Amino acid sequence: GMGGFGKTTLARKLYNHSSIRECFNCKAWVSVSQEWNTAHLLSEILRQVGGLKETTTTKLNDGSSVPELVAELREILEKKSYLVVLDDVWGSKALKEMRPVLLCGNVSGGGKIIITSRNEEIADFQNLQSNLYSYEPKPLNEDESWMLFNKISLSHRTNYNKDKFENLGREMLRKCYGLPLAIVP
CATH class of the missing domain: 3.40.50.300 (P-loop containing nucleotide triphosphate hydrolases)
Structure with a gap:
């Protein structure tokens, strides 16, 4: 992949x-x-x-x-x-x-x-060999990307405008194309 x-x-x-x-x-x-x-x-x-x-x-x-x-x-x-x-x-x-x-x-x-x-x-x-298998990772969907971003970036924050931040965050995540290593700092 x-x-x-x-x-x-x-x-x-x-x-x-x-x-x-x-x-x-x-x-x-x-x-x-x-x-x-x-x-x-x-x-x-x-x-x-x-x-x-x-x-x-x-x-x-x-x-x-x-x-x-x-x-x-x-x-x-x-x-x-x-x-x-x-x-x-x-x-x-x-x-x-x-x-x-x-x-x-x-x-x-x-x-x-x-x-x-x-x-x-x-x-x-x-x-x-008959016991070799292939696994191809798939990109994260929009919600999975948002959950990963939240877990990494927002889990320790309490005082922020959630609606404004979510709109900005989701817009930014669309540019990451579901690639986990583009989302995680």
């Missing part, structure tokens, strides 16, 4: 939620963005799941191949329940290169992967 929907914010809330933490032996969060390096992303996932060995670091500095890093990652993840977040994936090329991460480990038995992206093509990758 478009920028401003709060995809990363939602993924971060899930990632950090205490009940989610209890479900997984290990977690990793990597930002893929426009400029990515597959070997560095894989090594960062390895580091976060507790599998980055000194030999891996040496291999990486020596120009280690992606298949070696995938093999190490597979060895670690197939024994664990895990949550991996690939945040801000810009294009299908990045996802194709990260495909080994999507297909390695214990995905059917406790491993979960969250992918956030602005690119709608990325949702087509859900056919990589």
